[in-house]
Amino acid sequence: MAQQQIVDTFHEIPVIDLQNALSTDPAKRQALANDIRNACINVGFFYVKNHTIPDSAISGAVDAAKQFFSLPLEAKAALDIHKTSNFKGYTALLGENTNPENRGDLHEGFDLGWEDMSGRGHSDNGAMTGQNVWPDGLPDFREACLDYYHAAVDLGKLLFPLFALALNLPENFFDGKTTKPAAIMRLLYYPSQTGDVDDRIEGIGAHTDYECFTILWQDRVQALQVLNNDGKWIDAIPIPGTLVVNLGDQFARWTNDVFKSTIHRAVNRSGVERFSIPLFFGTDYNVKLEPLPGCVSEENPAKYEVVTAGDYVKSRLEATYAHSK
Ligand SMILES: O=C(O)CCC(=O)C(=O)O
Ligand SMILES: [Fe+2]
Numbered sequence: 001m002a003q004q005q006i007v008d009t010f011h012e013i014p015v016i017d018l019q020n021a022l023s024t025d026p027a028k029r030q031a032l033a034n035d036i037r038n039a040c041i042n043v044g045f046f047y048v049k050n051h052t053i054p055d056s057a058i059s060g061a062v063d064a065a066k067q068f069f070s071l072p073l074e075a076k077a078a079l080d081i082h083k084t085s086n087f088k089g090y091t092a093l094l095g096e097n098t099n100p101e102n103r104g105d106l107h108e109g110f111d112l113g114w115e116d117m118s119g120r121g122h123s124d125n126g127a128m129t130g131q132n133v134w135p136d137g138l139p140d141f142r143e144a145c146l147d148y149y150h151a152a153v154d155l156g157k158l159l160f161p162l163f164a165l166a167l168n169l170p171e172n173f174f175d176g177k178t179t180k181p182a183a184i185m186r187l188l189y190y191p192s193q194t195g196d197v198d199d200r201i202e203g204i205g206a207h208t209d210y211e212c213f214t215i216l217w218q219d220r221v222q223a224l225q226v227l228n229n230d231g232k233w234i235d236a237i238p239i240p241g242t243l244v245v246n247l248g249d250q251f252a253r254w255t256n257d258v259f260k261s262t263i264h265r266a267v268n269r270s271g272v273e274r275f276s277i278p279l280f281f282g283t284d285y286n287v288k289l290e291p292l293p294g295c296v297s298e299e300n301p302a303k304y305e306v307v308t309a310g311d312y313v314k315s316r317l318e319a320t321y322a323h324s325k
Helices: 026-042 055-070 072-075 141-166 249-254 310-324
Strands: 015-017 047-049 089-091 106-113 182-190 202-209 213-220 224-226 233-235 243-247 262-266 276-280
Touching: 015 026, 026 047, 026 141, 026 224, 055 106, 055 182, 055 213, 055 276, 106 141, 141 182, 141 276, 182 213, 182 310, 249 310
Parallel strands: 015 047
Antiparallel strands: 047 243, 089 106, 106 182, 182 276, 202 262, 213 243, 213 276, 224 233, 224 262
């Protein structure tokens, strides 16, 4: 009988406490980085607790999302993402198709990028930078979104040195590569699917994320699922007080797949609506995604063509929205 290959897999997603992220004791920071390393190699997903985003920033952004998605369709459609060249604004139900085998994603979205509170978008070269678009008639919406955005970017800046340590690199390895962090935030609204459900329409179809890592707030409605190596969907159950962090394809490219960019999807059949807020965090758009020296060897030769982070994300976004153009 042929010997059965034993493939390591995971059945749950680890919870990592970030309390020691800024410890003055390097051994404590390294111990935390080791936990992150294990999660990145084996799962590609982990929860973080003691994550630094204030509850007030979360509740403000969630309230803003609820108000925005309750606007009349015409008001949201005026901000349709296809009207901008930099992927900002509103995505209608079925407007995106994350898994090309599906017929469209059953969510509405609102995308924004870097902008400081005083109203300046950052205007450098990347296709995804530049002005955000904002709805009329929701006076607190912009501030609530940006408040969360900046808190999540700060968390991303706390995580990058830990990822560097996890890869046996100097803690400041990514500093010069994340000067204008390429962070895209999305508000997401998933109606519940009821009645006869078309299997090719999911809240968000099976996909991997495009940037280095994603920081995701999810409400208490179970919908997010993560594919393990046995092809089984593992529920990323909502754990109050935590955020989900998952790796994206930029990190898989940097690390030549040593870090896993794990396939996931969201399916809301709970009977109630669901909200989530991902923030996709990458290096500056002009940085080349070159495999790190420690991640390439004779047994594991470089797998990916070197491209800039900006070109890579742009090509993935174009493919995602092509279906509703
Ligand atoms: O809403 C979620 O839980 C997941 C969203 C997601 O995977 C994405 O936007 O890339
Ligand atoms: Fe995702």
